[in-house]
Amino acid sequence: MNVILFGPPGVGKGTQGSRLAEKLGIIPIAMGDLLRAAVKEETALGLKAKGYMDAGKLVPDEVVIGMIEERITAPDAANGFLLDGFPRNVPQAEALAAMLAKHGLKIERVIFMDAPESILLERLCGRLICKACGFGFHRHYSPPRESGSCDCCGGELYQRDDDREDVIAQRLGVYAEQTQPLLDFYSGAEGFFKIDASGDVQDVYAALEKAVQG
Ligand code: AP5
Secondary structure (H helix, E strand, O other): OOEEEEOOOOOOHHHHHHHHHHHHOOEEEEHHHHHHHHHHOOOHHHHHHHHHHHOOOOOOHHHHHHHHHHHHOOHHHOOOEEEEOOOOOHHHHHHHHHHHHHOOOOOOEEEEEEOOHHHHHHHHHOEEEEOOOOOEEEOOOEOOOEOOEOOOOOOEEEOOHHHOHHHHHHHHHHHHHHHOOHHHHHOOOOOEEEEEOOOOHHHHHHHHHHHHHO
């Protein structure tokens, strides 16, 4: 099964996407994680992407489209993939459709996760991530057992550079302007589901499981 998860910043795509992908036996492909890895490794793409990400803007389409094509056609994606954070605008969705047709692939589920802005802000402002293994925590909703260190590997926890309030506001603006139009693009499509992602992690996961079961 190939799945697209989309929705606003902080709605829980990363938290739910990795768990859902594991359950389905497919690989999670998180565009933001791919870009952050490229920034960390200081690749040419990473250096190009950094300024856009720090400012809360979208990285140019030609950069992300090439990265996604490489990833969805890699051998470990042969059983299926879950896209988190791609596509993020209509031109990217059109490019994905062309790419899928070219490689004989199909998307079985497109799931839109939604929650009110007040909840998104709370989630983003409290997010903590492990520097070593990337596991995500939240200061209030899922705090680490020991302050500042990861429950899974003991690594140091940090706050993402783009989780500052001013950058969050910019990201929400970009979402409203560029990503929300994807709702019109996908809402009539076969396999489209909209779920309420404002509940706790277990409730949202249950709604996602129901959506993938159809
Ligand atoms: P990206 O990393 O994709 O950021 P995003 O879409 O803004 O989404 P987030 O990762 O912030 O949130 P999430 O929905 O995954 O929430 P999470 O599960 O972590 O992209 C970053 C940047 O990269 C972009 O701004 C752009 O510059 C660039 N980029 C990426 N894709 C691109 C593309 N296609 N084109 C161009 N540029 C691109 O949850 C957030 C917090 O809430 C966590 O602390 C979590 O523990 C907590 N939480 C989650 N669910 C719940 C719940 N139900 N209850 C309580 N707490 C919860």
